[in-house]
Amino acid sequence: MGLISGVLALLFGGGRNAVRETVEIYRENAESRAERATELQSQAMTQFGREFVVPQKGLFDRVMDGVNRLPRPALALGTLGLFVAAMVDPLWFAERMQGIALVPEPLWWLLGVIVSFYFGARHQSKMQDFQRDIGAAMQRLPTVMGNIETVRVMRSDSPGVADPGPDANLIQNASRPDANPALTDWRKLRGL
Incomplete structure (x- = not known):
């Protein structure tokens, strides 16, 4: 043992x-x-926890952070607002869009520079095509002015806007129903 x-x-x-x-x-x-x-x-x-510790920010830093967060939602909500405005009051919207067609080309360039620096790189060829379209729109200035006048005349509060005038044929055609061959054949088959 x-x-x-x-x-x-x-x-x-x-x-x-x-x-x-x-x-x-x-x-x-x-x-x-x-x-x-x-x-x-x-x-x-x-160690990861120490990397994500946010130092205390002052009032100015917090205000600037808030301001930097505004443009994207403002542009998105503003675009949606344009769609709503177009549906609610199409004549008002048409007048505003005709006015946008009159914005001078240098202002469009300035807007393009600001937006491209803020939101990232833009393709220069697309921007130049856009500017060519704006130039073509500027050449249509007389047409635009005529369209604005036509739109203003068509307002619902204008007197006589729905009056067909002395066109008697229009009044008769509007009150007479259209011929329906299928309904006529069906009535013949039923003996009506």
Whole structure:
């Protein structure tokens, strides 16, 4: 019995485990690996947390951040507002669009520069095509002015706007129903 306890004391005695130490040379200790991984993850999360700490901002910085967030929603909501305005009051909208056709070319260039710097790069060829279209619209100035006058005359509050005038044929055609050959054939089949 003394021999066995001596061998066991040699292998496992003195607070050491020779078998475990020998095996750990060839295979990593799973418990130690988990402890190291937990420590590594904890340190990484602490470092990431420090990177995302926002320093206290002053009033000016907060106001400027708010101002920088306004243009995109304002343009999006303004565009949707134009669609609503076109549906609610088409004549008012048509007058405003005729006015936009009269904006001078340098102002369109300035607007294009501001928008391109704010929202990113723009394709120069598309912008030049747009400017050519604006130039063509400027050549239609007399037509635009005539259209504005026509639109103003068509307002619903203008007296006599729906009057067909002395056109008696128009009045008769509007009050007489159209011929329906299918209905006539159906009536013949039913004996009506």
